[in-house]
Amino acid sequence: MTQNSYDKVAQALEFIADHWDEQPELLEIAKQVRMNEFNFQKLFSEWVGISPKKFISVLTLEHAKRSLADNESVLGAALDSGLSGPSRLHDLFVSVEAMTPGEYKQQAKGLKIRYAWHQGVFGETLILATDRGLCGLAFLDDRGKQECFADMSRRWPMAQLIEDFDYTYPYMKQIFQHPDQVDPSKRTKLKLFIKGSEFQVKVWQALMEIPKGQLVTYGDIAKKLEMKTGAARAVGTAIGSNPVGWVIPCHRVIRNTGYLGGYRWGLPRKLAMMGYEAAS
Template identity: 35%
Template sequence: MNRQATRMLAEAMGTTSLRIKGHVMPMPSEHEMRKAIAARDKSSDGQFFYGVITTGVFCKPSCSARPAKPKHLRFFPTIESAMVAGFRPCKRCQQTEGIPRVTRLVEIARHIEEHADEQLTLANLADMAGLSPSRLQKIFKEAFGVSPKAYQDAVRMRHFKQSLKEGNSVTDAIFSSGFGSISRVYGEATRNIGMTPKVYRAGGTGEIINYVCRTTALGLMAMAATDKGVCFAQFGDDETSLVTHLKAEFPNAELIASPAQDDPELDAWMEALDLHISKGAPRPDLPLDMRGTAFQMKVWQFLLSIREGDALSYSEVAARIDKPKAVRAVASACAKNRIGVLIPCHRVLRGDGSLGGYRWGLDRKRALLDTERKHRTD
């Protein structure tokens, strides 16, 4: 499911808040959640849920199942978010509560994704879910943060952007994505991709990208950002080669080197990232402008949910995104990640536990993992 298009779904995989009757309530801290799980604290039920990556199930804090290793736990604010992330309900503690409704909602969301180019009506979707149209509209928005129609438009926008990147004309991309209206898609597209469709297809012609180069604990790094967020963060041997690489990634954009006084936010982002790299500070939660194929985006979105200090194999990532046979494609997506550290592809290893590849060198990959694990232990 597409985070950039709907934002909600990937936020559900890594959020620290709980939506209750339209309000967002904070989840307990990770320390408090782990303490509640160890104590099987019934008073914490409903405040959060936890998934176990080795079994693929999610539980209440009070679940009497055999305790899992701490490194295998993932935390979620709601049943919906756990199921969207791919976990199934524990038969011991989640037998009936809310599950049928959640299952129906996930099925509706997947149906919308598979038929985004078709004319879907709220009435037809409601019939599939066995609900009234008004009821489906309400609980779908409560669970996923957007209406079924808005979700369909988001999926269409993802297809539209991919069609443009593949070189199709704007008109062909509009109709193949299912929008059916040139005037309508221009309003949607400008808001969602930060530029007009023709500019996007032309490789960002007319787009301004600011960048900075700074020396970090792991060597020289360049960070670049559009008005949507960080689009490039990579290590290099010298500033010239980094800028050359940036130009190759965005050949038609206007690149502007930004002194701190002209772009203090970008400079602050770079400093925050260096503190994470060098001193184990939390990874900064910066806005990201990710650009890739639908599959690459899915992999990168999942990487954002891997907890600091943890590492998964390429096959585990493939399984978690429901593409168990796409192990090589997952490895390729990691290799093509242009936003280093912020999208933590360094947390993916080979099946035998060895480091595998890393486009910025295995020494950096090892150092990043060691720093994160030390920070979590401390």
């Protein structure tokens, strides 16, 4: 999909994010992006795999509540399925390596990080990678490229940052390639190299145990980590610091009321991710 097409879809998603509880009709949404109903439905369905009407139904409050009720023990089920530690995500095999306390203290001194912006299914995407694996994935938002990059790079204050499209492109392709286009015999492991406190890393690993297309609450994560009652706020802060969007699926966490909550790279993009997974 071209950037212009994504911009149209993103604009529609922004409208849906503000009005999904009103169940807007197709014509109303199409007008927001200055398209006729037929062309808009075709564009939207090609992107997400389902119609705008079905997409909105996936995002309703009642649907979210039912999903939470159905998946009350979803993390427990994931663990029973062997998804603890190195886990599977989107038909990708993912292994996680966190910085050691000593490396953390050194603030990535001597580490080389290669980065580049790429066009992706969720808009322009920033990839950062080292020889030990993917260390950052972010999306362009209203702050602009310079500030988005600064936000990610300041996590590694002593690292050497090198712009390198060719080095980061294979990560982009592997992460966002549709499962139907992947030959299982040629599937390779996606390596993550992440920097965070011990608590943050535990939260991020818990996120990776949420099955694709499922939803859990901040409280579910706190319970899984055997934290005290009221720890959901601390979990939310750790989730907001997620350095690898989409791969570490913080978009699968919502409030215990069923409301969607916020998202670091914008609620419309969170809606897009939820709808994309629901369709597949």
